[in-house]
Amino acid sequence: MKISRRNLIASTGLLLAASTPLRAASKKSVIVVGSGFAGLSAARALADQGADVQVLEARDRIGGRIFTSHLWPDLPADLGASWIHGVEGNPLTELADQAGVKRLVTRYESAIALDERGEEVDLTAAYDRADRLMQAARKAVEDEGKDKSLKAAITGTKGWRNANAKERRLLRHVVNGKVETEYGGDWSEESALAFDASEEFDGEDALPAGGYDQLIAFLARGLKIRTGAVVSEIRPEKKGISLTLRDGSVLEADHVVLTVPLGALKKGDIRFGAPLAKDRQAAIDVLGMGLLNKCFLRFEKPAWPTDVDWIEWVGPEDGVWAEWVSFAQAAKVPMLIGFHAGDQARAMEKLADADMVASAHDALKAMFGAAFPAPVAAQITRWAQDPFTHGSYSFNPVGARREDREALSGEEWEGRLIFAGEATEPDYWGTAHGAFLSGRTAARLLL
Numbered sequence: 001m002k003i004s005r006r007n008l009i010a011s012t013g014l015l016l017a018a019s020t021p022l023r024a025a026s027k028k029s030v031i032v033v034g035s036g037f038a039g040l041s042a043a044r045a046l047a048d049q050g051a052d053v054q055v056l057e058a059r060d061r062i063g064g065r066i067f068t069s070h071l072w073p074d075l076p077a078d079l080g081a082s083w084i085h086g087v088e089g090n091p092l093t094e095l096a097d098q099a100g101v102k103r104l105v106t107r108y109e110s111a112i113a114l115d116e117r118g119e120e121v122d123l124t125a126a127y128d129r130a131d132r133l134m135q136a137a138r139k140a141v142e143d144e145g146k147d148k149s150l151k152a153a154i155t156g157t158k159g160w161r162n163a164n165a166k167e168r169r170l171l172r173h174v175v176n177g178k179v180e181t182e183y184g185g186d187w188s189e190e191s192a193l194a195f196d197a198s199e200e201f202d203g204e205d206a207l208p209a210g211g212y213d214q215l216i217a218f219l220a221r222g223l224k225i226r227t228g229a230v231v232s233e234i235r236p237e238k239k240g241i242s243l244t245l246r247d248g249s250v251l252e253a254d255h256v257v258l259t260v261p262l263g264a265l266k267k268g269d270i271r272f273g274a275p276l277a278k279d280r281q282a283a284i285d286v287l288g289m290g291l292l293n294k295c296f297l298r299f300e301k302p303a304w305p306t307d308v309d310w311i312e313w314v315g316p317e318d319g320v321w322a323e324w325v326s327f328a329q330a331a332k333v334p335m336l337i338g339f340h341a342g343d344q345a346r347a348m349e350k351l352a353d354a355d356m357v358a359s360a361h362d363a364l365k366a367m368f369g370a371a372f373p374a375p376v377a378a379q380i381t382r383w384a385q386d387p388f389t390h391g392s393y394s395f396n397p398v399g400a401r402r403e404d405r406e407a408l409s410g411e412e413w414e415g416r417l418i419f420a421g422e423a424t425e426p427d428y429w430g431t432a433h434g435a436f437l438s439g440r441t442a443a444r445l446l447l
């Protein structure tokens with residue numbers, strides 16, 4: 001069992017924040033930019049310590065990449081994060097308990113895999129082989145001493161060169177499921193050395209029953225939050241710090257906690273009134289914003305096996321309709337989600353809704369037979385086109401290292417500006433709990 005440093009912090013963080021008020025904080029005015037898990041956990045901890053905290057959020061809703069759609073009132077759909085990954089020691093498990101939110105477990109072992117013709121296939125050997133290949137690829141890159149893409153590293157191994165077309169197809173499928181869908185980068189972008197340089201909590205993966213937004217609402221209660229406030233500039237002042245909003249208004253505070261996504265930093269959505277530290281700017285440049293999209297399909301009733309959570313399809317195209325999760329077992333509802341990641345996700349975003357649904361239906365017919373019914377409704381995400389995220393979550397492209405997360409996080413301009421957010425968390429980047437922990441870290445820095 002893995003017991004990480006973060007694990008320890010995570011399990012004690014909430015209690016500490018709630019029980020040891022620090023007087024020094026009470027006079028501080030803090031503006032938190034962003035109302036996702038990072039911003040809200042920072043604001044919550046600071047407000048609980050008596051700081052004067054205001055949260056600014058560009059959207060007309062709070063939660064950021066926690067976004068539960070209630071379009072189908074009986075069937076909430078989490079368009080952003082769905083799972084609490086690893087419930088043991090995960091601070092979001094504690095938060096869910098405090099909020100009285102039950103959890104539904106899904107298991108990766110509860111799965112079937114189908115080939116192009118819909119025949120069931122056993123992928124155990126392909127998974128083992130892919131693991132060995134990835135290890136060999138990493139070892140070769142380590143020996144060469146220069147990072148390269150996972151694709152270049154894998155296709156350079158003897159194991160890949162000796163594999164026939166069918167074996168390669170299976171290996172590629174596994175890389176899509178284990179790396180691209182997990183981390184959001186294409187295998188041609190992911191670092192062979194650091195694509196998986198993160199930690200995990202133990203335990204099952206669980207869906208907050210009824211939607212992730214309940215945790216956000218619980219965390220946000222009583223906080224001063226202004227939505228529709230798009231920050232366009234942040235500037236250090238002689239004393240404190242100022243922010244300019246898109247509407248031209250200017251706000252001042254002693255400190256700003258900035259939790260906008262890496263995608264927004266990379267795009268330069270916010271101007272900085274003084275240069276950022278060199279290694280912070282370098283981290284913004286080298287870290288990548290990955291992409292994972294979801295296509296929610298609702299049916300009259302399940303026409304697929306209801307005793308599995310995951311369905312894999314080794315179809316005609318790499319990474320296209322390759323990963324599905326069924327809600328029939330865990331939540332007892334007739335809903336499937338199809339996932340696309342990396343380059344395939346970028347390409348699929350260009351499809352109109354009707355074309356996307358038709359493409360999904362074609363895949364399901366190939367998997368389960370021509371009589372497979374059409375979905376009665378669909379919801380489709382296009383996170384790359386989201387103007388306040390520009391992607392789904394951060395990943396480690398070629399050349400990125402753990403140190404880049406450390407360089408991105410923390411204080412700028414003598415502590416007037418603090419960076420937080422999913423991408424700044426050195427151990428748990430790319431996750432909801434990582435965002436939550438980064439907010440706690442920012443609050444601790446200020447307190």
Ligand SMILES: Cc1cc2nc3c(=O)[nH]c(=O)nc-3n(C[C@H](O)[C@H](O)[C@H](O)COP(=O)(O)OP(=O)(O)OC[C@H]3O[C@@H](n4cnc5c(N)ncnc54)[C@H](O)[C@@H]3O)c2cc1C
Binds near residue numbers: 083
């Ligand atoms: C499709 C998808 C699936 C995911 N699945 C999971 C999962 O199952 N489990 C998991 O643990 N994690 C998952 N994640 C990752 C997780 O959702 C994120 O890591 C986490 O929610 C990020 O929180 P954050 O506070 O760092 O950023 P955000 O939630 O993005 O919050 C930042 C906020 O800043 C705001 N903002 C941006 N620009 C400005 C501006 N100029 N002015 C003011 N405000 C601004 C944004 O609107 C946003 O609300 C998923 C993410 C996506 C997109």
